[in-house]
Amino acid sequence: MTSEPSVVEVTLESDLKNLEVAEEIVRRVAGTAGFGEESEHQIEMAVHESMINAIWHGNKNDASKRVWLRFETYKDRLEIRIRDQGIGFNINEVPDPCSGDNLLKVSGRGIFLIRTFMDEFRVKYLPGSGTEVTLVKRIDPAHQPK
Amino acid sequence: MSMKATIRQVDSVMVVDISGRITLGEGCAQLRELIRDQLTKGNKRVLLNLADVTYIDSSGIGELVSAYTAVSNQGGQLKLLNLTKKVHDLLQITKLYTVFDIHDDEAKAISSFQKP
Numbered sequence: 001m002t003s004e005p006s007v008v009e010v011t012l013e014s015d016l017k018n019l020e021v022a023e024e025i026v027r028r029v030a031g032t033a034g035f036g037e038e039s040e041h042q043i044e045m046a047v048h049e050s051m052i053n054a055i056w057h058g059n060k061n062d063a064s065k066r067v068w069l070r071f072e073t074y075k076d077r078l079e080i081r082i083r084d085q086g087i088g089f090n091i092n093e094v095p096d097p098c099s100g101d102n103l104l105k106v107s108g109r110g111i112f113l114i115r116t117f118m119d120e121f122r123v124k125y126l127p128g129s130g131t132e133v134t135l136v137k138r139i140d141p142a143h144q145p146k
Numbered sequence: 147m148s149m150k151a152t153i154r155q156v157d158s159v160m161v162v163d164i165s166g167r168i169t170l171g172e173g174c175a176q177l178r179e180l181i182r183d184q185l186t187k188g189n190k191r192v193l194l195n196l197a198d199v200t201y202i203d204s205s206g207i208g209e210l211v212s213a214y215t216a217v218s219n220q221g222g223q224l225k226l227l228n229l230t231k232k233v234h235d236l237l238q239i240t241k242l243y244t245v246f247d248i249h250d251d252e253a254k255a256i257s258s259f260q261k262p
Contacts, residue, residue, distance in 0.1 A: 104214075
């Protein structure tokens with residue numbers, strides 16, 4: 001069994017209408033990788049929220065900028081990288097949305113949902129070229145394709 | 147598929163049947179406008195029927211919170227009806243399940259509102 005991943009790579013305009021394009025790609029990739037329906041939805045949401053961060057907070061809704069996505073399917077996991085062309089955001093400044101004072105706040109749940117739904121979540125700042133997040137979801141062996 | 151909402155009055159309660167996506171952008175803006183409009187008209191008892199909501203994101207959850215707060219601040223009540231499993235799970239994860247009054251029977255939900 002080769003360790004080379006199956007790769008899908010796409011570059012999208014920084015536009016909210018592309019959220020559904022990204023979600024469709026996620027459904028295809030995650031379905032092929034062998035994820036169950038619930039995991040597939042969790043990955044879809046994590047990518048959706050990451051895309052919003054990239055478009056809204058990273059690229060500041062500038063349609064001339066791009067969001068780059070790369071899906072790498074390994075035997076035991078799916079790794080997704082999402083990169084914007086913005087100036088970065090400090091993830092440590094995102095407060096816990098479930099704590100008492102924040103519970104009724106309107107925003108601030110995106111990163112929390114990504115962390116909840118994925119097995120790994122990493123953020124890398126690329127000086128001068130944006131922010132790249134990596135999302136990893138392990139494949140339940142019971143759901144792996146034969 | 148974008149969000150669609152139809153409003154019907156049952157007793158003194160405005161029941162809003164929502165379908166589609168409540169997500170950042172159009173869906174959230176529509177819901178915000180709808181709630182603002184109902185409050186302007188003095189309708190402070192609102193039941194959001196989410197049975198046909200296919201997708202809700204963190205912004206959509208935030209919009210539900212915003213609607214709840216806006217109605218409560220005017221002395222009204224906003225309740226949720228018929229959550230799908232996905233929405234139910236999201237409200238549990240975000241600990242908002244205890245904030246909202248959630249029902250799965252419309253008649254019981256209607257009768258749970260305080261009478262004007």
